[in-house]
Amino acid sequence: TAALVTSVDRVLGYADEIRHLRVRANADTAEDAARARYMGAEGIGLTRTEHMFLGDRRVLIERVILSDDEDRQAALDALLPLQRQDFIELLEQMDGLPVTIRLLDPPLHEFLPNLTELSVRVAVAEANGYSEAADLKLLAAVQRLHESNPMLGLRGVRLGLVVPGLFGLQVRAIAEAAVARKKAGGDPKVEIMVPLVGSVMELHLVADETDGIVHEIAAREGVDLHIPIGTMIELPRAALTAHRIADVAEFFSFGTNDLTQTTWGFSRDDVEAEFFATYLDKGVFTVSPFETLDADGVGRLVRIAAEEGRKTRPDLKLGVCGEHGGDPESIHFFHSAGLDYVSCSPFRVPVARLEAGRAAIAGAGSDTR
Ligand code: PEP
Ligand code: MG
Numbered sequence: 001t002a003a004l005v006t007s008v009d010r011v012l013g014y015a016d017e018i019r020h021l022r023v024r025a026n027a028d029t030a031e032d033a034a035r036a037r038y039m040g041a042e043g044i045g046l047t048r049t050e051h052m053f054l055g056d057r058r059v060l061i062e063r064v065i066l067s068d069d070e071d072r073q074a075a076l077d078a079l080l081p082l083q084r085q086d087f088i089e090l091l092e093q094m095d096g097l098p099v100t101i102r103l104l105d106p107p108l109h110e111f112l113p114n115l116t117e118l119s120v121r122v123a124v125a126e127a128n129g130y131s132e133a134a135d136l137k138l139l140a141a142v143q144r145l146h147e148s149n150p151m152l153g154l155r156g157v158r159l160g161l162v163v164p165g166l167f168g169l170q171v172r173a174i175a176e177a178a179v180a181r182k183k184a185g186g187d188p189k190v191e192i193m194v195p196l197v198g199s200v201m202e203l204h205l206v207a208d209e210t211d212g213i214v215h216e217i218a219a220r221e222g223v224d225l226h227i228p229i230g231t232m233i234e235l236p237r238a239a240l241t242a243h244r245i246a247d248v249a250e251f252f253s254f255g256t257n258d259l260t261q262t263t264w265g266f267s268r269d270d271v272e273a274e275f276f277a278t279y280l281d282k283g284v285f286t287v288s289p290f291e292t293l294d295a296d297g298v299g300r301l302v303r304i305a306a307e308e309g310r311k312t313r314p315d316l317k318l319g320v321c322g323e324h325g326g327d328p329e330s331i332h333f334f335h336s337a338g339l340d341y342v343s344c345s346p347f348r349v350p351v352a353r354l355e356a357g358r359a360a361i362a363g364a365g366s367d368t369r
Helices: 002-018 030-038 049-053 054-068 069-093 113-126 134-146 156-163 167-184 201-219 235-239 258-262 274-281 297-311 328-336 346-363
Strands: 021-024 044-048 097-103 189-194 229-233 251-252 317-320 341-343
Touching: 021 030, 021 346, 030 069, 030 346, 044 049, 044 341, 049 069, 049 189, 049 251, 054 069, 054 134, 054 167, 069 097, 069 167, 113 134, 113 201, 156 167, 156 189, 156 201, 167 189, 167 258, 189 201, 189 251, 189 317, 201 229, 229 235, 229 297, 235 258, 235 297, 251 297, 297 317, 297 328, 341 346
Parallel strands: 021 044, 021 341, 044 097, 097 189, 189 229, 229 251, 251 317, 317 341
Antiparallel strands: none
């Protein structure tokens, strides 16, 4: 076994020497981050912060989204130290390497109480004459926010623009975590990423608020702080307006899960749908577009965004953090489209390193880099 490990290490070493693509990992916890680093990840390409709000904290985020001003502020205040600590731990594990933290992107139905259950509970209470004012208020709020298509609804940047203080809380926690790491002698390289952007205006609004908070904290703490802000490209409109978005974004990360969903119009939550098997049988595609990047459609949008974005900002950093980032065939595509890095689950990092090396050899002289 020792000999095998040594030869695997040697092969990966060769791949690392020749590849152009950096390989990062998607990680939401310090534990994931440690595993990613062990697997050779060169940073974190995506921290999905919505995963930090499950369990005990869910009720706090519910209050942030549903309550009015005073109670919302109390919930935000309770969340700040928790988020700060989350980010300190991530930055500690990834000291010296880039860590891209994505602002909250929950589909609302995953965070709010279930409308049917809540309606039944309130109806039963009313029938028995003990309805609570707080429950009625909650029901009204949940009804108001109910959507038939949450994945196409109040998600990502949209939620951040609609709920006062929500993104601000996360930006503050990120900036304070970076300050804490610097004061402890660390080398934090944190980046802020905005999800589900479709218009540069959305990004402008978030970037203005972010800059204000980062400057305020840097001045207060007497620390030099630059936190790059970038965006996911996961809607066709974002890809098609990339030249404008790059005015604000310092980096793009392709969210190929949502980009596949929105380009094909297939639900990413129903990839086991029966008709997919028929489509595979009939040869509409030979492999699910959610597994291997569809180079003609989704890939075309990736190339457009990469080219147009770099016309506006030649040093625009480009990565991918959807599932395709760890898929060998897709990695060849990303190499040829001129991306700087792929980001995938920690377990797929070694394969991604190897495949990035193979892509560099295969593409030498023939790709468009
Ligand atoms: C994506 O859409 O590809 C992505 C990485 O974001 P998420 O899967 O969290 O929506
Ligand atoms: Mg997404």
